[in-house]
Amino acid sequence: MNAFDFTPLFRTAIGFDRLASALESANRTDAGGYPPYNIELTGEDQYRVSLAVAGFAADEIEIEAKENLLTVSGRKGTEVAERSFLHRGIANRNFERTYQLADYVRVDGAELKDGLLHIDLVREIPESMKPRRIAIRGGDEKLIESKVEAA
Numbered sequence: 074m075n076a077f078d079f080t081p082l083f084r085t086a087i088g089f090d091r092l093a094s095a096l097e098s099a100n101r102t103d104a105g106g107y108p109p110y111n112i113e114l115t116g117e118d119q120y121r122v123s124l125a126v127a128g129f130a131a132d133e134i135e136i137e138a139k140e141n142l143l144t145v146s147g148r149k150g151t152e153v154a155e156r157s158f159l160h161r162g163i164a165n166r167n168f169e170r171t172y173q174l175a176d177y178v179r180v181d182g183a184e185l186k187d188g189l190l191h192i193d194l195v196r197e198i199p200e201s202m203k204p205r206r207i208a209i210r211g212g213d214e215k216l217i218e219s220k221v222e223a224a
Contacts, residue, residue, distance in 0.1 A: 107168055108147075118196040119181075122172065127188040128165055134190060138180045143172040145192070177202075 110124045122143070126134060129147050137144045146169040174194070181193040 107164055120194040122192045124190045126190045131185045136183055141174045143174055145170045
C-alpha cells in the first residue's frame with residue numbers, strides 16, 4: 074500500500090484543517106466493502122447516495138447527519154427461526170458507512186425502495202457567500218459596475 078505524506082501541502086495552507094483530516098482519514102480507511110454504493114450528481118447542486126441494502130427494513134437502518142459527516146448504519150435484528158441455507162450469497166450483517174459532506178451540503182430526504190436506500194443531498198450556499206457585483210467609484214465619483222461571473 075502506498076503511503077502519502079500531505080505535510081508539504083499544509084505548510085502554507087491556513088484554515089484547511091478539516092481538509093487535512095479528511096485526506097488523512099481517507100488514506101487510512103478502506104473505501105471498499107459492504108454495502109456497495111453509488112454517488113451520483115442529479116442536478117447542479119444536488120447529489121444522491123444509493124446503497125444496496127437488500128434484506129434490511131427501514132426500521133433497521135439509521136441515517137445521521139452531524140457536523141459535515143453523513144453516517145448510514147444498518148443493524149440486523151436476530152433471526153427468529155433457525156434456517157438452513159444451501160447457499161447464502163446475500164449478506165445479512167451489520168454495517169456502517171460514513172461520508173464527508175462539503176460545507177453547506179445538507180440531507181434533503183431518504184427513501185428505501187427495491188432494496189436500495191437513496192439519500193438525496195443538496196448544496197445550499199448562503200446569499201452572503203454567492204458572487205455579487207462590487208461598485209467601483211472613479212476619480213470623478215462616477216459609478217462603474219464590475220461584472221462578477223458565477224462559478
